[in-house]
Amino acid sequence: MNEMLSDDEQVERIKAWWKANGNSIIAGVVIGLGGFFAWQGWGSYQEKLAGEGAEAYELFAQAAFDNDAKKTDDALAQLQSNYGDTSYSRFAALELARQQVNAGSLKAAEKTLSNLRNQSTDSALKPLLEIRFARLLVAQKRLDEAGKLLDSINSDAYAAETAAIRGEIAYQQGDMSGARAALEEAQQKGSNDENINYLLEEIGAQESS
Known part of the structure; x- marks a missing residue:
């Protein structure tokens, strides 16, 4: 069993929450991270969600949970192009990695997380990225x-x-x-x-x- 691949119940709860609160900026981030990543102790990030880029992230999150590959790719491209140095882009990359893992594309997820680890200068985010990357390595039997x-x-x-x-x-x-x-x-x-x-x-x- 693998924690990264066994969170269907949590995802379904988040989807239901999204339907009830789809216009909430904060909901976009909660949804973006909920399925793949434990979101414990990260309340401070919610304070960063006001302002430019929030709407683009919400579009990405909605497309991701609708499993609309084209809209997801387009929304992610917009985030990376226009908000590449913001938390929105980093959150979107985390969600993309979650999708890739759930689809069994572990190498693609590794590339996504590797790029994020290399690009991120957020010291608060680093432990989470390392934990998720370690889990990805375990999933690939790269135990050492x-x-x-x-x-x-x-x-x-x-x-x-x-x-x-x-x-x-x-x-x-x-x-x-x-x-x-x-x-x-x-x-x-x-x-x-x-x-x-x-x-x-x-x-x-x-x-x-």
Whole structure:
């Protein structure tokens, strides 16, 4: 199971919320990030949503959740062309990566996130980008690279998710004791990721067999 690929219920809730609040500028950003990325501790970004570029982002978000590829591409191109140095463009790139992952285009998602990591100068956004890139590496079985990337993350806000990813890496490497320790640490730090429970059950089954 992979957290990045198992968020249908959350996406459906966000879609319903969008229908009820489609004219809200803030809704555009919540929708843009909700499906693929955990949006914990990022309330400060909502304050940046007033002003130029908000409408363009809303158009992108609506097209993305309507699964209209042409309108999504056109809206993203407009954002990158006119608002390339703003949060709107970065949020749109995050949403594009989410779509690419859900479509199974992991290499395309890697390229999207790599470009965003290289271009972004937002120190507050960096830990989130590194976490998502690490998950993408795990999805591609590039476990050593993912582990090294996690070593570079120094953010208490993402300590639980970092531990959860370490647990998944250890599990895939066959280190059941290391996986259990990391996954339990993630739970202790507040993670409620369903994937943790699944892996712990799998570890328990292997240990009892």
